[in-house]
Amino acid sequence: MKPYIGPFTWCIFLLLAGLPWLQSHWEGALVVFAALVLVPLGFELLKLPWQNIHWIAVFGLLLAYLLYPNPYAAILALPYLTFAAWTSLQFFIQVFSNPARSLGKVVECAALIYWTVGAVWSLCWLAQFAPLGFDATMVGLTAAHFHLAGFVLTLLVAILYQSDRSLFNRILAWVSLFGMPLVATGITLTKLGYSPVIEWIAGIGFAVMALGVVFQQLRLVFNANMPPTARWLWGAGALCLCAGATLASLYALRFVYPIDWVNIPNMKIWHGSLNTLGFAWASLSGWAYLHRMLSTMRLF
Numbered sequence: 112m113k114p115y116i117g118p119f120t121w122c123i124f125l126l127l128a129g130l131p132w133l134q135s136h137w138e139g140a141l142v143v144f145a146a147l148v149l150v151p152l153g154f155e156l157l158k159l160p161w162q163n164i165h166w167i168a169v170f171g172l173l174l175a176y177l178l179y180p181n182p183y184a185a186i187l188a189l190p191y192l193t194f195a196a197w198t199s200l201q202f203f204i205q206v207f208s209n210p211a212r213s214l215g216k217v218v219e220c221a222a223l224i225y226w227t228v229g230a231v232w233s234l235c236w237l238a239q240f241a242p243l244g245f246d247a248t249m250v251g252l253t254a255a256h257f258h259l260a261g262f263v264l265t266l267l268v269a270i271l272y273q274s275d276r277s278l279f280n281r282i283l284a285w286v287s288l289f290g291m292p293l294v295a296t297g298i299t300l301t302k303l304g305y306s307p308v309i310e311w312i313a314g315i316g317f318a319v320m321a322l323g324v325v326f327q328q329l330r331l332v333f334n335a336n337m338p339p340t341a342r343w344l345w346g347a348g349a350l351c352l353c354a355g356a357t358l359a360s361l362y363a364l365r366f367v368y369p370i371d372w373v374n375i376p377n378m379k380i381w382h383g384s385l386n387t388l389g390f391a392w393a394s395l396s397g398w399a400y401l402h403r404m405l406s407t408m409r410l411f
Contacts, residue, residue, distance in 0.1 A: 117148035124173055138251040138379045139176045141387045142233055145258035146172050146191065149387075150226065152395040153266050156402065157219060159198065168194040175237050185238035188230075195230040199223040215276075218269035218284050225261025225291055229254050243299060252379055253295075255387070261291050263391040264321065270398055271327050283323050290317045314359060321356040325349045328394065338404055344397030351389025358382040 121144050125133065133140055146169045154161045168190040178184035202223050206216045232254035235242060241250055268287040272280040294317050297310030328349040332342045361370055362378055 117144075117151055120170075120173070121147050124177070127177055136176075136179065136251065138248065138255045138383060139179065139236070141255045141379075141383050142229070142251070142258055143173050143176050144387055145229075145255070145262070145391070149258065149263055149391050149395060152392075152399050153222070153226075153262060155399055156266065156270060156395065157202075157223075159202075165194060172233065179237055180239060182237075182239050185234055188234050188237050192227075192230040192234050195223075195227040199227045213273075214281065214284050215269050215273040218265060218272065218287055221288050222262050222265035222269060225257050225265055229257030229261060232257060243303070248375055248379070252375070252383075255379075255383060257291070259383075259386050259391055260294075260317070260321075263395065264324065265291070267324060267394055267398075268320075271324065275327075279323070280327065283320060283327070286316075286320045286323075290320050293317070314362070318356040318360040321352055321359075325353045325356070328352075338401060341397040341401045341404075344393045344400065348390045348392075348394030348397065351385045351393065355382050355385040355390060358385070 121140075124143055124147075125140065128136075128140065150169070151161055151165075154165075171187040171189075172191040175184040175187035178187070199220075203220050206212050206220045209216075232250060236247065236251045236254055239247065241247065245253070265287045268280075268283050272284045290313075293313040294310075297307075297313040301307045301310045328345045331337055332346040332349065334342070358378060359382060362382070
């Protein structure tokens, strides 16, 4: 798979979508970027085959977002959801049918499940279906959140754990299994009228986990045995995640320490872009570069 196909196609998507659409639905553009760029990178790191039929599913999602708010656009996103669900199910069966399964494989499985959940929320947004009364913006942001904080962050935790099975990385692995469900539960309970305490505790806890990933990536940045290109990418990703996690913490604490600037319109642009175009792309690209270099070395 050529690494430039996804980013180039996303740039075309931005041109076709137009500025008014992007200003209103930037969260949708981030989901399309995740599907075009981050998911293929994730497949490469998971050593899963990426076939031409997978591009058909992804391009179907891209066209669906271009047609939004046409409610029939959701039909074009069905192959993408099917692709995500089938891949996750196969991986789940493979992992849990093995009695000797490792924690790293379980975390990888969780990452794929989060991706599938993100695909479900994408379909809901495209179909203009609002579960639990969430508005369209929250539904779209939830789709992006499960693609990024769910799929990408969890996959990176799995990679960190498998490269160094230290106690610190083991804790990160276990937290990654429960972090996303707790954050989603907290947001849902707040929406239903319950105390926001669970939401801000889960949000702060998840941000702490993200900062743990920042710490581990920065350790790799200063590891002279790692290739410089990978180290630069990890460093950029860590800094973007640090900024994104700080914004997430401020948003989670909005009921206790409200800040006018920390609102949904600003969060989806700055927090979303930092996490997607900065942290997720740079971090996955760093690991992909390292794996490709090691694969090349093994050929000689």
